[in-house]
Amino acid sequence: MIPHYRVVCAIIHQQDKILAVQRSENMKLPLKWEFPGGKIEPNESEQQCIQREIKEELDIDIEVLQRLNPVLHDYPDFSIELIPYTAKYVGGDLKLKEHAQHRLLDKHELQELDWAEADVPIVEEYLEV
Numbered sequence: 001m002i003p004h005y006r007v008v009c010a011i012i013h014q015q016d017k018i019l020a021v022q023r024s025e026n027m028k029l030p031l032k033w034e035f036p037g038g039k040i041e042p043n044e045s046e047q048q049c050i051q052r053e054i055k056e057e058l059d060i061d062i063e064v065l066q067r068l069n070p071v072l073h074d075y076p077d078f079s080i081e082l083i084p085y086t087a088k089y090v091g092g093d094l095k096l097k098e099h100a101q102h103r104l105l106d107k108h109e110l111q112e113l114d115w116a117e118a119d120v121p122i123v124e125e126y127l128e129v
């Protein structure tokens with residue numbers, strides 16, 4: 001049986017820009033772009049998870065806004081339910097703890113990145129909102 005993960009990610013707006021982060025070479029899905037977030041821990045709500053992960057990975061504070069449609073995706077060695085939330089940057093200096101780099105992009109630039117496969121439908125839905 002391959003593992004299944006429930007993962008929450010945040011589409012964070014900072015003024016008119018959206019934050020994307022690139023996975024490091026030593027992570028799974030190396031160098032793919034994603035929205036910051038991570039696996040839900042036992043007894044944790046989706047909103048608690050996203051607040052915790054954003055603090056751990058980026059050391060910034062966000063206000064969580066709206067839940068978008070989750071995506072189910074099968075990678076060759078694991079499967080995920082990826083649950084996106086829109087969010088607003090509220091403060092703190094961004095420090096990357098795990099990722100290779102970050103970019104703040106205009107909405108129309110999002111499709112130029114090499115996204116993790118599970119993120120592709122999320123980017124597409126977000127561009128329609």
Ligand SMILES: Nc1nc2c([nH]c(=O)n2[C@H]2C[C@H](O)[C@@H](COP(=O)(O)OP(=O)(O)OP(=O)(O)O)O2)c(=O)[nH]1
Binds near residue numbers: 007009027
């Ligand atoms: N955080 C995040 N993870 C994503 C996205 N898209 C996507 O396929 N994933 C995958 C990558 C990871 O395997 C998993 C999220 O787990 P995680 O962020 O806690 O990853 P991790 O550090 O545990 O990674 P690893 O140690 O297992 O290599 O979901 C996304 O947009 N955001």
